[in-house]
Amino acid sequence: MNNVLVYCELSEKNQIADIALELCTKGRQLASRLGCRLQAAVLGSGVKAAAESLYPYGVDEVFLADDPRLSPYRTLPHSDVLSKLIQKEQPQIVLFGASSVGRDLAPRIASFLRCGLTADCTQLEIGSHEDPKTKKTYENILYQIRPAFGGNIIATIVCPETRPQMATVREGVMKKEVFDPAYKGVIVPVAVEASLAKADQAVEILSREIEEQKIDIKGAQIIVAGGYGMGSRENFQLLHQFARLIGASVGATRAAVDAGFCEGERQIGQTGVTVRPKLYIACGISGAVQHRAGMEQSAKIISINTDPDAPINAIADYTIVGDVMTVIPQFMACYKNNLK
Amino acid sequence: MSFKIVVLAKQVPDTHNVGADAMNTDGTVNRAALPTVFNPEDLKALEMALQVKDQMPDATVTVVTMGPPRAAEIIKDARNRGADDGFVLSDARFAGADTLATSYALSQAIRQLGKVDLILGGRQAIDGDTAQVGPQVAEKLDIPQVTYAEELLAIDAKSITIRRRLERGTECVKAQLPVLVTVTSAAADCRFPNAHRMIRLSKEEVRMINADSIDAEMDRLGLKGSPTKVKQIENVVLAHKESVVLEPTEAALSELSATLIKEHIL
């Protein structure tokens, strides 16, 4: 009882989605800190193998609801099965991805259970909380830390009185890491018949169109990102050459995407993807708060900018003051020389 | 038989045009410095409602908002664009509501309207940004939900067909009415206010409704009814790292690339 539970959504290929593995990694840390078990819920069709693939992430129990009517995802069947499971198991914390599935499902469940739900958390920690009015102290509370007001403030939110404490987290914000390759958990089957009979065909899926994702920069170890300062679509090609040379992926700001320099899938930031590479090279990027939201967790940042006072420089480890169109070819030449 | 549509709309600070004075020096939000706007996705929801009304002449569109008295501005705007009616839920007892308490108040207000066929709202508000209120209102009213709607494909007295966004793609769904639909920014833009309506409706007051008129349990409203508490708010300030500034010389760039190679970063 009172464990940490992660709702694990599935990829289109019926595997555990990356976001769920990221949440399990975080969930493992929280469970170890709290001295409780880590549980996962997998709802789908033909997903026993996927469920078992969760063990190395430190999952102790996987609640498995396996039924053709649970795939593809529909709100009512999933929310009914999961609400009942939470009522029975009474976890102290439940985590969801802030994906189109998680953001559809989690609020409905929070409403049913009448508990709090914090959206788009960027950090989750355990700590104590003193109510400013009653002076009552609560131990082992989940600190749910999230940006709000378009990224201009960071709020720490707590739910001291209600359980479970529920939060959603966006993909790429937390790290995914195997806890122990030999870790062994157990599968606990979940009965679904009653839920599925009730949550009937109120919403019927007529057709689905899945876009093959061609560009995916989320997992890249090195990113060369271009901003409006690249000047043109032609100049932007230089970034692709640069990236090929050093084994990087190409990212961009919204200004660069809007100007047609590159594809929208490359956009990094609040309304794009979140990345955490070991090296981020920002080329002609000013460093607006919405852009930084998606890249400031990079291990090392290099900024190439004509403006020595560009805001991005404040979070850069190295700032090269100069024109991208001369600095990048220079740097490429130096790199080739150094490899020799 | 008439067809009743409710649109949920919120007046929000314009976080897209945040100026330097948007934050107080103590890190709190200077709401006075932020202009307010009709939440952009709620305008898209209103347009979808008006599209339904175009196809079903007997349909009525009622806009519901919870907020301070000045939120009446968006009700007037919505009426000028074609909504039939609207009101503001305004009461100090609603203040400080999180999404759970907000959705409870909104759902109780909707219950007072009798049989409702379709509820439309934005996917998310640009200030709170949670996208939670829509699904929570649907749950409270015990009706299904369709989130992330991009396009209205068909509507009749019993069902609605919608194209909605997925993480990687789209799907078309048919939902039995009543249903709650949340609309994304990819949906059609809202039509403009109509000059004739503006003149005709300019003198019509906007109804204000307080907590006593929605048959609510008082301890489920406002701050009291909100399980989430804001423990701390921090202004986003740039954490200055120790940054090495380099001139773009051959020597400097060569040394930098050598260092990165040595540190196994490149």
Ligand SMILES: Cc1cc2nc3c(=O)[nH]c(=O)nc-3n(C[C@H](O)[C@H](O)[C@H](O)COP(=O)(O)OP(=O)(O)OC[C@H]3O[C@@H](n4cnc5c(N)ncnc54)[C@H](O)[C@@H]3O)c2cc1C
């Ligand atoms: C709600 C909202 C969401 C947003 N979401 C995102 C998001 O997800 N991602 C995102 O990136 N943005 C986002 N934005 C936009 C963001 O606010 C900025 O407008 C954008 O990031 C700026 O992009 P930029 O740095 O490429 O362009 P600019 O701000 O125009 O900066 C260009 C930089 O290039 C430098 N420069 C110019 N010429 C050269 C040269 N020849 N050589 C070297 N340097 C040069 C300039 O000094 C400047 O610093 C969002 C905005 C809003 C309101």
Ligand SMILES: Cc1cc2nc3c(=O)[nH]c(=O)nc-3n(C[C@H](O)[C@H](O)[C@H](O)COP(=O)(O)OP(=O)(O)OC[C@H]3O[C@@H](n4cnc5c(N)ncnc54)[C@H](O)[C@@H]3O)c2cc1C
């Ligand atoms: C810094 C900060 C962080 C917050 N974080 C959270 C959090 O994580 N969890 C939480 O539960 N609350 C949170 N809140 C409170 C939340 O912002 C309010 O409850 C707000 O009233 C509704 O949430 P939203 O703005 O996110 O709306 P969303 O859920 O994003 O709105 C979706 C749609 O619901 C409708 N809608 C929303 N509000 C109204 C309204 N007042 N009247 C009519 N229709 C409406 C609109 O159609 C809107 O497009 C936070 C508030 C602040 C200031």
